[in-house]
Amino acid sequence: MRKTIITSLNDRRITAEEDNGRITSLFLEDLEACSLIGRIYVGRVKHIIKNIRSAFVDIGEDMVCYYPLEEWERYPSVGMAGRPLHEGDEILVQVEKDAVKTKAPSVTTKLTFTGQYLVLMTGKTGISFSAKIKDRERKEALKALLCPSGGENTGFGMIVRTNGENASEQALLLEKERLEAQMNVILSTWTSRTGGSLLHEPEPAFLSEIFNNRLSSLDEVVTDDPQVYDIVRKKAESIRMADENSRLPFLRYYEDAYPLTKLYSLETVLERARKERVWLKSGGYLVIQPTEALVSIDVNTGKFDGKKSLEETFFKINLEAAEEIAVQLRLRNLSGIIIVDFIDMTKKEHKEALLKAFEEALRKDPVKTVLLGLTRLNLAELTRKKVRKPLHEIWPGASGEK
Secondary structure, eight states: OOOEEEEETTEEEEEEEEETTEEEEEEEEESSSSOOTTTTTEEEEEEEEETEEEEEEEOOOOOOOEEETOOOHOOOTTTTTTTTTTOEEEEEEEEEOBBBTTOOOOOOOOOOESSSEEEEEETTOEEEOOOOOOHHHHHHHHHHHTOOOOOOOOTSSSEOOOGGGOOOOOHHHHHHHHHEEEEEEEHHHHHGGOTTOEOOOOHHHHHHHHHHHGGGGGGGEESSSSHHHHHHHHHHHHHHHOOOOOOEEEEOOOOOOSSSHTTTTTTHHHHOOOEEEEETTTOOOOEEEESOEEEEEEETTTTTTOOOOOOHHHHHHHHHHHHHHHHHHHHTTEEEEEEOOOOOOOHHHHHHHHHHHHHHHHHOOOOEEEEEEEETOOEEEEEEOOOOHHHHHSSSEEEEEE
């Protein structure tokens, strides 16, 4: 049974996913400092630094953002194609990364409009599909439905998300119409707005966690926040109106005196997710160390006392570690380059079986994660797309605790 829990702790909203009795995903929002990601502004070019091919764009709210100049050649703002960018110009930008430590937020002129089933993008044409949609016949049917002319003359590109694979034709077409209208209003009116104007704000992040990630297998949403409950209820009703056959999770408002954070041991989960060492049921353990350049994960035998040969012992620990690492990446929101030092094995079939099991475990992650294989030093190399700050940066405490 999959369940989403939404509550708050220490001025932060927590959205947690429980899968068969275990918390497998955590998302924390600072209620006093909301993320800027997805917002669309009329920005004013404040500085251009040609030797590093960069610009800095003022979006108002005392916020100056980084913008890579090579983007301007591919994705200029409407009505500005073919002309160079100058200081003082007003351009249409969308925030794609929040500020991290000393780094400014970054913006893009390639705008995206995200729905439950589809994503529309400026600067591209045609249709593409989530990597998790494998059925070729279904892809062709979706392409014929959504882009009957091939999509080359629409003025925007489109991605069919994983949730869109089994959505009804009516729901898909209604969402396409809504997103296209939203996009056209912004593109046709932004030049009449002043620099620093906020033109679009995405839905609350907790809605995305519920409705955009494997909705078909989600069984229940529980929250003790009346405002969150009302927002989720209205969203579910709008989905039901678009497609009466949609499978939606049961929504429950929690009113008991015993806190949700304690009922689901969320504080304990958060404390453990800050520590470097993660013990495995077999007695082995992981050491997880995020650095500026990459995330290092080491697998150790620890207290394991297997009765079989060393090779079989190492294989068993590695298989357990692969499953646990896939969960820890989601719990800790780790991203970028990730290197895993599994315990060395000599048999080729064991190495192949381990990579297959690891890849299968990583498929459960709604965030794009790519396993690249083993290096010459027998280190597993993978990448995970960054969609939010890692847990150790937003939850107080030392991530290096044992």
